[in-house]
Every structure is written in structure tokens, then in C-alpha cells.
Amino acid sequence: MTSSTRPLRLLGAPHLHAGSAVPALMLHSVIALLPVTLFAVALFGLAALATMVVAILACLLAERVCGPRSAMGDGSAMLTGLLLGLSLPPALPLWMVAVGGFVAVAVGKHLFGGLGGPAFHPVLVGRVFLQAAFPTAMAQAWVTPLAAGRATELPATSLALPFLSPAAPYDGISGATPLTALKGGEATEPMLNLWLGTVAGSVGETSALLLLLGGLYLAYRRVIDWRVPLAILATVAVFSAILHGHDAERFPPALVALSSGGLMLGAWFLATDPGISPMTRRGAWIYGLAIGLLVIVIRQFSGQAEGVVYALLLGSALTPHIDRWTRPRPLPEGVER
Amino acid sequence: MFGLRAGFAGGIRLPVTERSDGDGLIRQLAFAPLLRLPLRQHAGAASVAVVRAGDEVQRGQLLARAEDDSAVPLHAPATGRVVRITEQADAETGTVREIELAPLPGDTQEEVLKPALVAERCRPDELLLAIREAGIVGQGGEAGPTHLRLARARERGVRVLVINGIEGEPGFCRVPALLARHARDLLSGLRCLLRVLETDQAVLAVESPDGEAAGAMLDSAVDGPCPTLRILPPRYPQGAAELLLRRLAADSRGFSAAEAVVFSLGTVAEIGRLLGGGRVVTDQLLTLAGDGLREPGNYRVPLGTPVGFALARAGAEAELDRVLLGGLMRGRSLAGLERPITKATTGLVAVSARSAARLPQPTSCIRCGECVAACPVQLHPAELGLLARRGEVEAMVDEWHLERCFECGCCSYVCPSHIPLVQMFRAAKLQHRRARQLATAEAAA
Numbered sequence: 001m002t003s004s005t006r007p008l009r010l011l012g013a014p015h016l017h018a019g020s021a022v023p024a025l026m027l028h029s030v031i032a033l034l035p036v037t038l039f040a041v042a043l044f045g046l047a048a049l050a051t052m053v054v055a056i057l058a059c060l061l062a063e064r065v066c067g068p069r070s071a072m073g074d075g076s077a078m079l080t081g082l083l084l085g086l087s088l089p090p091a092l093p094l095w096m097v098a099v100g101g102f103v104a105v106a107v108g109k110h111l112f113g114g115l116g117g118p119a120f121h122p123v124l125v126g127r128v129f130l131q132a133a134f135p136t137a138m139a140q141a142w143v144t145p146l147a148a149g150r151a152t153e154l155p156a157t158s159l160a161l162p163f164l165s166p167a168a169p170y171d172g173i174s175g176a177t178p179l180t181a182l183k184g185g186e187a188t189e190p191m192l193n194l195w196l197g198t199v200a201g202s203v204g205e206t207s208a209l210l211l212l213l214g215g216l217y218l219a220y221r222r223v224i225d226w227r228v229p230l231a232i233l234a235t236v237a238v239f240s241a242i243l244h245g246h247d248a249e250r251f252p253p254a255l256v257a258l259s260s261g262g263l264m265l266g267a268w269f270l271a272t273d274p275g276i277s278p279m280t281r282r283g284a285w286i287y288g289l290a291i292g293l294l295v296i297v298i299r300q301f302s303g304q305a306e307g308v309v310y311a312l313l314l315g316s317a318l319t320p321h322i323d324r325w326t327r328p329r330p331l332p333e334g335v336e337r
Numbered sequence: 338m339f340g341l342r343a344g345f346a347g348g349i350r351l352p353v354t355e356r357s358d359g360d361g362l363i364r365q366l367a368f369a370p371l372l373r374l375p376l377r378q379h380a381g382a383a384s385v386a387v388v389r390a391g392d393e394v395q396r397g398q399l400l401a402r403a404e405d406d407s408a409v410p411l412h413a414p415a416t417g418r419v420v421r422i423t424e425q426a427d428a429e430t431g432t433v434r435e436i437e438l439a440p441l442p443g444d445t446q447e448e449v450l451k452p453a454l455v456a457e458r459c460r461p462d463e464l465l466l467a468i469r470e471a472g473i474v475g476q477g478g479e480a481g482p483t484h485l486r487l488a489r490a491r492e493r494g495v496r497v498l499v500i501n502g503i504e505g506e507p508g509f510c511r512v513p514a515l516l517a518r519h520a521r522d523l524l525s526g527l528r529c530l531l532r533v534l535e536t537d538q539a540v541l542a543v544e545s546p547d548g549e550a551a552g553a554m555l556d557s558a559v560d561g562p563c564p565t566l567r568i569l570p571p572r573y574p575q576g577a578a579e580l581l582l583r584r585l586a587a588d589s590r591g592f593s594a595a596e597a598v599v600f601s602l603g604t605v606a607e608i609g610r611l612l613g614g615g616r617v618v619t620d621q622l623l624t625l626a627g628d629g630l631r632e633p634g635n636y637r638v639p640l641g642t643p644v645g646f647a648l649a650r651a652g653a654e655a656e657l658d659r660v661l662l663g664g665l666m667r668g669r670s671l672a673g674l675e676r677p678i679t680k681a682t683t684g685l686v687a688v689s690a691r692s693a694a695r696l697p698q699p700t701s702c703i704r705c706g707e708c709v710a711a712c713p714v715q716l717h718p719a720e721l722g723l724l725a726r727r728g729e730v731e732a733m734v735d736e737w738h739l740e741r742c743f744e745c746g747c748c749s750y751v752c753p754s755h756i757p758l759v760q761m762f763r764a765a766k767l768q769h770r771r772a773r774q775l776a777t778a779e780a781a782a
Contacts, residue, residue: 006656006657006658006690008657008658008659008660008670008671008672008673008674009658009659009670009693010659010670010671010672011659011670011696012670012757012759012760012763013661013663013665013666013667013668013669013670013744013746013749013759013760014665014666014667014746014749014750014759015659015661015665015666015668015670015686015688016351016507016665016666016746016750017749017750017755018349018750018751020707020751020752020753021697021753021755022700022703022753022754024753025753074700114701115700115701115703116701116702116703116704116754117701225706274703274704274705274706275703275704278706279704279705279706279709279717279719280706280709280710281706281710327717328709328712328715328716328717329715330714330715330716330738330741331345331579331583331713331714331715331741333579333741
């Protein structure tokens with residue numbers, strides 16, 4: 001008769017696990033963002049690198065100060081920092097980047113109860129905070145892509161001291177992104193450049209192609225629910241195609257709408273955050289549709305040039321309601337049990 | 338969409354586990370020095386002892402008779418002497434009586450035999466009675482009395498008999514063994530069930546790894562009714578009777594779930610084997626699995642054999658981490674190995690100390706919705722988990738249908754935060770049941 005020489009462990013069923021884990025999910029997201037991160041450094045040089053590094057450090061600091069000890073290892077603060085860095089204008093003063101990063105994690109995440117708690121994406125909270133606090137800097141700190149000397153020196157504005165006016169005005173820097181140009185009725189960049197990303201814009205939002213690639217990797221790895229980006233992008237494409245067909249002068253074609261601004265980053269990397277998107281598959285379709293519609297409405301019919309940030313915020317505000325509407329109904333009981 | 342076509346949404350694809358079936362080999366386990374036979378062997382009422390301490394009994398002789406309709410008789414698994422009858426703690430009823438039987442040494446284990454039955458020459462009620470008298474209970478895991486299920490199906494006017502050849506747990510290998518070694522018993526059991534149900538429509542459902550063996554088994558049927566073979570791609574837990582019926586009814590359109598009844602492959606084989614040989618249930622076909630065993634596989638184990646004895650005979654290592662009564666998805670981990678094998682046992686898993694995994698700490702829910710997508714009965718495990726943490730058992734039951742959870746384990750399996758959802762649900766169900774018992778007791782007082 002076997003009587004194990006050591007006490008048997010008592011564990012609850014099931015005794016198997018799929019092997020997925022939160023830190024691994026975060027790691028996959030970082031991997032998916034690597035191409036776009038490297039591209040950003042190539043495009044904007046030291047400015048992009050400094051922005052991302054400062055954003056990540058600020059998020060990690062906030063995680064350390066506000067979060068539980070155990071949360072440091074799960075990689076979520078690092079991902080938040082990276083995403084925030086990617087979504088900011090490259091020449092934003094670094095102290096503002098740091099404040100944004102700290103606010104994202106401290107306020108956007110831990111004030112709402114930590115991982116899984118926030119109703120809004122911490123990255124968006126950080127970005128909107130910066131937008132509200134420093135509107136001029138956020139609107140003007142763009143950098144001309146592939147500028148000479150980008151690898152060796154930081155834009156003067158990056159090193160501006162807190163609350164002092166920037167050492168140099170933003171005038172040495174490219175004035176407008178493709179979207180602001182569109183809004184102003186100016187000629188837009190060639191389409192290919194928009195997809196490749198060799199245009200002015202936020203650190204990591206310019207290359208639609210690389211973001212798409214990273215997003216597809218996440219969908220393939222089943223880190224994200226593919227329904228969300230598909231619904232958003234399809235809605236944006238269809239809606240803008242209709243508008244373009246109606247008035248080609250005023251509204252850009254679908255391919256431009258898809259490749260510009262923060263749409264790709266938002267659709268694949270922000271909207272898909274499990275915490276702010278609906279839990280059901282049917283809900284994911286509704287959520288994506290709503291965000292897609294909001295993006296175009298805000299871009300085309302409001303004073304804002306870019307609509308992704310606010311569309312995502314409004315979309316995640318809908319999430320609790322969508323979850324209620326699409327609440328799963330238990331399988332009816334059969335005759336046979 | 339997909340869910341409707343497949344009859345139910347959710348479920349999971351388990352990784353393919355190596356099955357140690359050795360071409361369907363079934364090994365006979367020797368008698369342990371002492372067999373312990375609880376009078377409650379299965380779901381339903383306990384039976385009533387008809388022997389006393391000191392009685393000599395022969396293998397197959399009646400030990401306890403069934404008084405309640407939901408009981409079946411219990412027979413001696415070995416020729417030997419009744420040592421004593423004890424009271425043992427029982428989770429459901431407080432205590433249950435248990436017969437201790439010491440088998441005679443040596444191989445003088447001739448069975449008491451009854452006349453063999455041939456389905457075609459018996460009336461349905463005779464067959465029903467014979468099934469009950471043989472002490473047969475369901476072999477699919479739920480272990481309800483077979484005669485009861487069959488009688489109810491007959492009353493309902495069931496048109497289609499579904500034979501469930503889907504392995505209930507990863508790593509179990511009873512299905513290939515039954516298909517390879519018990520083809521004749523399966524076919525005669527099938528004829529018997531069809532005769533009682535007065536129909537000739539049967540479906541045999543297996544998952545693709547067993548498709549070939551099932552085809553070969555059916556080819557061996559020379560005369561009589563032949564079931565339609567349905568080979569399903571593997572998906573856990575489609576072997577649950579309710580889900581299987583939905584699955585089959587959804588894409589065959591030949592019948593509705595209400596018109597069919599499910600019997601597991603093991604039950605059908607048992608009916609054929611016992612009735613055809615005039616025998617009664619004296620042992621149980623089990624898969625002994627896990628990396629803690631040197632000779633895992635299928636074993637025919639005498640009822641009452643202690644778990645530890647069975648594991649030792651299958652080459653258990655000295656250092657075990659866990660022993661599961663049942664399989665990896667739904668099995669209960671045991672604190673001790675004295676517990677006897679009953680008619681409700683379908684397998685054991687011995688996990689070696691070598692592969693003892695450190696349990697990841699649960700972290701907070703990230704609301705990813707994986708559990709919602711995985712739940713085969715379309716509950717909301719994440720919401721139920723939050724309510725369980727807050728102790729809101731009433732809301733779990735009344736608003737979120739906790740009672741529909743059959744603890745398949747899919748939600749815990751997919752949770753990236755390693756939240757022990759199934760355990761929380763079990764605890765909540767228990768708490769709810771206790772509260773209700775207390776309430777009825779108070780109302781009565």
C-alpha cells in the first residue's frame with residue numbers, strides 16, 4: 001500500500017492551467033511595440049528615446065509609491081509608460097512627460113483600485129491631463145522627422161525647466177502634423193508616407209504599418225481580442241469612405257483616415273486593454289463600432305484635429321453599459337442533466 | 338454564431354495529453370487484504386446491509402439490498418469474510434455504514450452466477466429489473482442509478498439513444514480500451530438499452546482520437562441495430578451529457594435534445610458484460626494516470642480497494658505530490674490514501690513530487706473576459722468571482738445562476754490572474770446549501 005513519504009498537497013480543481021499569466025500578456029505587448037519603438041528612435045532620434053525612457057521611469061516610480069509591492073513585477077507600469085511615451089509629441093518638455101507618467105499610474109490606475117480597476121485607460125488619463133495642463137506644449141512640440149542631428153542632441157524644449165517658459169519657442173520645429181494640416185484644409189502628405197510613418201506626429205503613432213504589424217502579433221498570440229480593433233478600423237473605414245464619397249474636398253479618403261493620427265495605436269494597443277473594454281464578445285463589437293464612429297465624428301465635425309483619445313475615453317465610459325446589455329444568459333436547462 | 342452551430346458556446350481546447358492505453362489493455366488488480374464497502378456507492382440512496390460481521394460470503398453474493406427506488410444493491414467483490422460493519426463520516430448524510438470484507442487468500446474466487454439474459458428474449462421491465470439487480474450505476478462520472486435514468490427516459494418516450502464515448506478527463510483512456518476489448522459487450526448492451534427504450538435509433542459520439550477505434554468496433558457488428566458514428570473534434574467539456582446532446586442535436590437536425598437520452602460508453606459495456614454473463618458489479622474499470630505511476634493505464638479494480646493499494650500496484654513512486662480522485666480538470670485532491678474505490682470512481686491521478694508545480698499567487702481580476710468566453714453554460718465567472726469575494730452568495734445564486742455551474746474548471750483553466758474561481762464557487766454553493774438547510778430547520782421549529 002502506498003503511503004507517500006511526504007504529506008499530500010490539497011489543491012482545488014482544476015489541476016491544469018492554460019499557462020497564460022498577466023506578466024506574460026504585458027511582455028507580449030511590449031514585444032509588439034518594439035518595432036514601432038525602434039522606428040520612433042530612428043525617426044525622431046534622442047527626443048523620442050528620452051520621452052519614452054522618462055515616461056517609463058515616471059510610471060515605475062508611481063507604481064512603486066502607490067501600488068502594492070507584488071505589482072512591480074507584472075510589467076503593467078512599464079507598458080503604461082511605453083504607451084504614454086509613444087503617444088506624446090517628441091519635443092514635449094521632459095518634466096511634463098514625467099508628470100504625465102506619474103499621473104497616469106498614480107491617478108489613472110491606483111486611484112481606481114489598481115490593475116483591473118480603472119474605468120479609463122491610465123495612458124489616456126495621463127495624456128488628457130497633459131493636454132489640459134499644457135495645451136500649448138502639447139499642440140506644438142512636434143519635430144520634423146529625420147531631422148539632421150537628431151541622434152546627438154535633444155530639442156531645446158525637451159530640456160525646458162518646470163514652469164518656466166520654454167528656453168526656445170517651438171518655432172524651430174515643424175508646425176503641423178498631417179491631421180492638423182487636413183483640418184486647416186492644407187494639402188496632405190502622400191499616402192505612402194502616412195503608412196510608413198515618415199511624417200511629423202507623436203513619438204510612436206506615425207507608422208501605421210508597424211503598429212498594424214504589432215497589433216496582428218498580439219491578436220495572433222491571443223493577447224488581445226481581435227474583434228475590438230477590427231470593429232474600430234472597419235467602422236472608421238466605412239464611415240470615412242461614405243463621407244469622402246459625399247464630399248471629396250472636405251473629407252479625406254478611408255486609407256488616409258486609417259493611417260493618420262493615433263488611430264492604429266489606439267485601436268490595437270489602448271482600446272483592447274482588458275480593463276476598459278467589454279468582457280463579452282458581442283460587447284466587443286458594439287464597443288469597437290462606437291469608438292470608430294466617435295473617432296470620425298470628433299475628427300470631422302469638432303474643433304479637434306484628432307479624435308482618438310476622446311473617442312477611446314467615451315468608448316470606455318460605455319463599457320459598463322455594454323457589459324450590462326450583453327450580459328451572458330445561462331444556457332437553458334435541458335431535459336437531460 | 339459559432340456557438341449556435343456547435344450547440345453551445347465556450348469550452349476549451351486542452352493540450353493533447355499522452356494516453357497510456359497500451360492498445361486498450363485492461364489489467365486486473367489483485368485483491369487488497371481488506372476491502373471497505375460504503376453502503377452509499379453512488380448518487381442516490383444508500384443500500385441496507387443483509388450480512389453481519391463474521392458471515393462468509395461468496396463473490397457476487399448480495400451484501401446490501403436496495404430499498405429506496407434510487408438505490409441499487411451491493412454485492413461482494415470477493416469471496417471472504419465480513420470483518421465488521423462500521424459507521425463512517427459522510428459529507429451528505431452525516432454518517433454512512435460501511436462493510437469491511439477480508440477476501441480469502443488464494444484464487445478461489447468463483448462468482449455466484451445468475452442465468453444470462455438475452456435482450457431480444459426479455460421484456461423491457463425484466464431488463465430494467467435485471468440492470469438494477471446487477472447493481473449498475475452510471476460510468477460517466479455522475480454515477481446515478483442506471484435503471485432510474487433508463488426508466489425515466491422510457492417514460493419520456495425517448496427516440497434516440499446517445500452513447501457517450503467522450504473521455505471525461507484529459508489523460509483518461511477508458512474509451513479506447515472499451516472500444517477495443519469490449520466490442521461484444523458494447524453491442525449487446527446497446528441492444529438491451531434499445532429494447533427497453535423501444536427504439537432502434539442510436540448515435541455513438543467519440544472525439545477524433547478515438548474515431549478509428551469506434552469505426553472498427555461498429556464494423557464488428559454483424560447483425561442487429563448499428564449506431565450512427567459521430568466523430569467530434571476534441572473540446573472540453575463536451576462530454577457532459579447536457580452539452581453533448583446540444584452539440585449533436587445542433588448539427589444533425591435529426592432529433593431534438595428532448596428526444597434523446599445519454600448513456601456513457603462504460604455503462605453500456607457494463608450492461609452488456611454483466612447481463613450477458615449473469616454477473617453483478619464486483620469491480621470498477623479505472624484509469625490510473627499521472628507521472629507518479631510507473632505503470633499507468635486501465636485497471637479493473639475490485640470495489641472497496643483502498644486508493645493507496647491500487648496506486649501501489651500501478652507502480653506509484655514513494656514521493657507523491659498529489660493524488661486526485663478523478664481527473665485533472667475535476668478531480669478532488671485526497672489527504673489520505675485509505676479511501677476505497679467505489680462504483681462512482683472513474684480514475685485516479687498520481688502527481689509525482691518531481692513535477693510539483695509551485696502554485697502562482699492569484700492576482701486581481703483584469704476583466705479580460707476569458708472566463709466568460711470559456712464557460713460552456715454561459716455564466717459570468719468573473720462577476721461571480723467578484724461577488725464571492727464580497728461574500729454575496731445570495732446574489733450569486735439569485736441573479737447570476739450559480740446553480741448552473743457544474744464545476745468543469747474551464748474558467749480557472751483560462752484565468753491569467755490565476756484566480757481559483759471553481760473553488761470559490763464550490764465554497765459559495767456549500768454556504769448557500771447550509772444557509773437554506775438552516776432556514777428550513779428554523780421554519781420547522
